[in-house]
Amino acid sequence: MVTFRALGPFEAITDGETLDLGGQRQQAVLARLLVAGGRAVPVSVLIDELWPGEPPAQALSTIQGYVSRLRRALEPNRAPREEAGVLVSAPPGYALRAGVEDVDSWHFEHLVKSDHEGPAATLERMETALALWRGPALAGFQELAWAQTEATRLDELRLLAVERRADAALRLGRTGPMIPDLEAHASAHPLREEAWRLLALALYRAGRQGDALGALRRAREALRDELGLDLGPTLQRLEQDILVQAEHLDAPDPAAGGPLNGPLSGHGVEPSTPSVPGVAALRVLIADDQALVRTGLKVILDSEPGLDLVGEAENGEQAIALVQAARPDVVLMDIQMPRLDGLAAARRILAAEAPPKVIMMTTFGTDENLYAALRAGVSGFVLKTSAPEQLIAAVRAAVAGDALLDPAVTTHLIAAFAGRRDPAAPEGLSDSDIDLIKLVARGFTNRQIAMTLAVPEQEVADEVTALLRGLGLVDRAQLVVLAYERGLVSPGSPGA
DSSP states (O other): OEEEEOSSBOEEEETTEEOOOOSHHHHHHHHHHHHTTTOOEEHHHHHHHHSSSOOOTTHHHHHHHHHHHHHHHHOTTOOTTSOOSSEEEETTEEEEOOOGGGBHHHHHHHHHHSOOSSHHHHHHHHHHHHTTOOSSTTBTOTTSHHHHHHHHHHHHHHHHHHHHHHHHHHHTTOOTTHHHHHHHHHHHSTTOHHHHHHHHHHHHHTTOHHHHHHHHHHHHHHHHHHHSOOOOHHHHHHHHHHHTTOGGGSOOOGGGOOOOOSTTOTTOOOOOOOOOTTSOOEEEEEEOSOHHHHHHHHHHHHHSTTEEEEEEESSHHHHHHHHHHHOOSEEEEESSOSSSOHHHHHHHHHHSSSOOEEEEEESSTTOTHHHHHHHHTOOOEEETTSOHHHHHHHHHHHHHTOOOSSHHHHHHHHHHHOOOOSOSOOTTOOHHHHHHHHHHHTTOOHHHHHHHHTSOHHHHHHHHHHHHHHHTOSSHHHHHHHHHHTTSSOTTSTTO
8 A cells, every 4th residue: 555745755655665756757747646636637737737838849758658657666566457546547637546544635634624523532633633744745846836836725724733733722721731832833923813812812821911911912013014904803802801801711621622613613712702682693694515614614603602593505596595585694605606606696695685794705815706706795705714713703893894804815815806997086085085995995993993093983984884875885895995996005005
C-alpha cells in the first residue's frame, strides 16, 4: 500500500521506504492529481499547469512518459498488461486512487471538517490532524500557481485546526498549557480575531485579567494599523465582559462541555446575551445544498439565545418558497446551489415587498458572484469556515442594518470587481452625505460613525436609512458598492 505526504516535502512511501518519483516535474504530475482529490485531471490541464506559458512541442508524450514511470514506481509488481490501480487512466486524463487516510492532506481535511461529538473528541481529532504537518504544504512546487493556491487553502485549514484545538482545550478547562501556543498563534496572525479571543479568554481564566485586556488592546492596534478597523462585535463584547468580570467567562465544568458539531462550529460559541422576555427572537432560514453545512448551522443557531431556525432549503427554489411561507428575518444563503443558484434566488427574494435580510455564504472568498450579490443588495457575506460567533454577529448586524460582516474582505472583493465607470457622486447628495457614505464604505459601524462625528448613534442610523431610501437602495451593502463604483472610496485609501 502506498501512502502520500503533501503536508511538507512531497513523498510517496510504501513499506516504510520512500519511493523514487523522479524529477520535480514528474513528481508535479502526481502532486497535481493528489490536489484534485481523486477527480480526473484532463491531460490538457496537466500540460497547461506544468508548463505555464509555453509548453514544449512534445508535452503530450512527455506527460505520458511521466505517468508510465510513476506507475512503475508506485506499483512495481504490476504485470505489464494489468491495469494500474493507483495512478489510473480516467479519460480525458488521469486520476489518483487512494484512501482518505492514505493521503495526509486528504486525511487532515477530513479530520478538520468532520462532525465532532464534544470538546474531548474535537481536541483528539485536531491533535491528530496537526500532527500530520511536517512543513509548508507541497513544498517544492511553490512556483506553480495551482500548488500555491492549494498550499494557501491547506494552511488556512491548519490555522482553523489550531483554533479549534485551543477552543476545545479551554472548554475542557485546560487553560494554562494553551497560553504559550495561543500567544505565538495570535502574534503570527494578528488579523485573526478568533486567535485573540481565545488568547484573551485563556489569560482571563488563568487569573490574568490585565494581560487579557492587554491582548485585546494589541488586537485593536493590529486591526487599526493594518485595516483601519476597530475590534469586531465578538471581541468588543468580550472586552466589556472582562471589565465587569462576567460570570459566564469562568472556566466551564469539563463534564458539562457542550458538543462541537458540524463544519462551522469548531471554534465554539461563548454564552452571549440571553433572550430578553417579551422580545421576539430573530427568525433565520438556512439555504444550502450540503446537509453537513445545514447541520452545522443548526447547531450554531440552537446554541444562541434569541435566534430561531424557521426552515431549511436545499436549493434556491425551495428557499424562495420557504421565505414566502415562513417570513424569516434573515436568510443564510449558499451562493452556489442546484436548480436555482443562491445569487438568482437572493435577487428574487430581495425584489419582493418587505424582504428579509440575505447573507451569502461561500466556501472561498474569491467568487466573482460575491460582487454581484453585494450589488443586488445582500447584507454581506460569510465564509462557511467562519467561527460561529462571526456567523451570529453577521445575523444580528444584518437585522440591525449595521456594518457589513468582514468589511476588509468585502472591500477587497469590491476593489477587485467594481469597474468605477462613472467616478462621480450621485446628484443631490450633500457633503455630509458623502462623508457618511465614505465612513460606511470603510466598514464603520453606526456606533463608530457616531463616535467619529460626535453625534448620537440613533441619528447616524436614521441618516443611513434616509440615504438608502433616497438612493433607492435595498441594503447598506449597496451603499458600499456605490461608494466604490463612483470613486468616493478607492482601494488604496486609508481604512479601505
